[in-house]
Amino acid sequence: MKNIKLIGGLLLIITAFTFISCENEPIDSAINLDDFDGGGTGGPMVFKADFGGNTWNGTVAQAVISGNLVSIGANRADGSTFSILISGNTTGTYPANSNIIAYTPAGSEYGYWSVNLANESELTGSIVISNINTVNKTISGTFSYKGYWSDSTNTSILPVDFTNGVFTNVPYTSSNPVANDTFFAKIDGIEFVEEQIDGALITNVSGMPDQISVVGSKNNGDRVGLNIIRSLAAGTYQFTGPLGENVNASCVLNNVLYNAESGSLTITAKTDTRIKGTFTMVVKNFTTSVTKTVTEGAFDVEYN
Known part of the structure; x- marks a missing residue:
C-alpha cells in the first residue's frame, strides 16, 4: 500500500532527520553561515500559504538546521500543520518533489505532500531559501507546490495547488556534532x-x-x-x-x-x-x- 501518514506537523517517515536541538552552535565546521547571511532583518514571524481560495496563517513556526538538512514546521490552533524538509543548508532554489513540503489538515493522519506517488519525477513546485540570518537566528523564503494526497489508495481526493507560500523570520536552532560520539x-x-x-x-x-x-x-x-x-x-x-x-x-x-x-x-x-x-x-x-x-x-x- 502506497501511503504516508502525516501526524502532528512532522512527517513521521522522516522524523529521524528532523531535530529540535537544545544547542545554538555553528552547523558544521566546514560551513560558515555568515557567507550566506542575505541581509535579512529582524521582524515578526510569518508562515502562510494560499489554497482553496483561502490563506493559511501559521501561529507557531520553528526551524532546525543540522548538517546538510533544513526542516521547518508550522502549526495553528485548529491542529493543521505545514512541514518542510530540505536537503541543503544554503540559500537557493530546491525542487519540491525531491525534497518535502506537506500540509496536514486538522484531525487527519494523511495530508497533501509534494510528491506524486504515481510519478515521482513530476516537478510539483519549489522551495526558495532567500535568507539565513545568523545574527537573529532566523530563516526566510518562499514555496509553492501541487499537493497530492499522501494516501494514494484514496483516488477520490484530487491534488491541491498551494501558492504564495511564505516563511519569514522563522527562528531556527542548529546542532553541532560531539567529538566523542x-x-x-x-x-x-x-x-x-x-x-x-x-x-x-x-x-x-x-x-x-x-x-x-x-x-x-x-x-x-x-x-x-x-x-x-x-x-x-x-x-x-x-x-x-x-x-x-x-x-x-x-x-x-x-x-x-x-x-x-x-x-x-x-x-x-x-x-x-x-x-x-x-x-x-x-x-x-x-x-x-x-x-x-x-x-x-x-x-x-x-x-x-
Missing part, C-alpha cells in the same frame, strides 16, 4: 561510513512524547536515522513500521527513502544527556518495495 552500521553487508553524527532531543512537538534522535550521515545526503521515545529505559524494543510506538528508523540511500519494517533496537545505557545502544533492521521503500538489511548497528551519542 560514535555510530556504526552495515547495509547489506557493506559498512555505512558516516561523515557526521548527530544526537538531538525532540521536545514538546504538538503533544507528542519527547524523543531522542540519532543520525549518522554522509555529505552526499545518505543517512541512517533512529527515533527513540525519551522515556524508554534500558531494554530491547521492536521496529514495527514507520509509526512504531516506541522506536522508528529510516534510511536515505542515493536519494531513496527506506523505513524500518522490522528488527529491534536495544538501549544498553542511558542518562539524561547520553544514550548508547545497538540495532538491526530491515528497511523498505514504500514505492518500490525494495528492502535493505541493516546489521551490526551501534551508537553512543550525546543528545542534550
Whole structure:
C-alpha cells in the first residue's frame, strides 16, 4: 500500500532527520553561515500559504538546521500543520518533489505532500531559501507546490495547488556534532561510513512524547536515522513500521527513502544527556518495495 501518514506537523517517515536541538552552535565546521547571511532583518514571524481560495496563517513556526538538512514546521490552533524538509543548508532554489513540503489538515493522519506517488519525477513546485540570518537566528523564503494526497489508495481526493507560500523570520536552532560520539552500521553487508553524527532531543512537538534522535550521515545526503521515545529505559524494543510506538528508523540511500519494517533496537545505557545502544533492521521503500538489511548497528551519542 502506497501511503504516508502525516501526524502532528512532522512527517513521521522522516522524523529521524528532523531535530529540535537544545544547542545554538555553528552547523558544521566546514560551513560558515555568515557567507550566506542575505541581509535579512529582524521582524515578526510569518508562515502562510494560499489554497482553496483561502490563506493559511501559521501561529507557531520553528526551524532546525543540522548538517546538510533544513526542516521547518508550522502549526495553528485548529491542529493543521505545514512541514518542510530540505536537503541543503544554503540559500537557493530546491525542487519540491525531491525534497518535502506537506500540509496536514486538522484531525487527519494523511495530508497533501509534494510528491506524486504515481510519478515521482513530476516537478510539483519549489522551495526558495532567500535568507539565513545568523545574527537573529532566523530563516526566510518562499514555496509553492501541487499537493497530492499522501494516501494514494484514496483516488477520490484530487491534488491541491498551494501558492504564495511564505516563511519569514522563522527562528531556527542548529546542532553541532560531539567529538566523542560514535555510530556504526552495515547495509547489506557493506559498512555505512558516516561523515557526521548527530544526537538531538525532540521536545514538546504538538503533544507528542519527547524523543531522542540519532543520525549518522554522509555529505552526499545518505543517512541512517533512529527515533527513540525519551522515556524508554534500558531494554530491547521492536521496529514495527514507520509509526512504531516506541522506536522508528529510516534510511536515505542515493536519494531513496527506506523505513524500518522490522528488527529491534536495544538501549544498553542511558542518562539524561547520553544514550548508547545497538540495532538491526530491515528497511523498505514504500514505492518500490525494495528492502535493505541493516546489521551490526551501534551508537553512543550525546543528545542534550
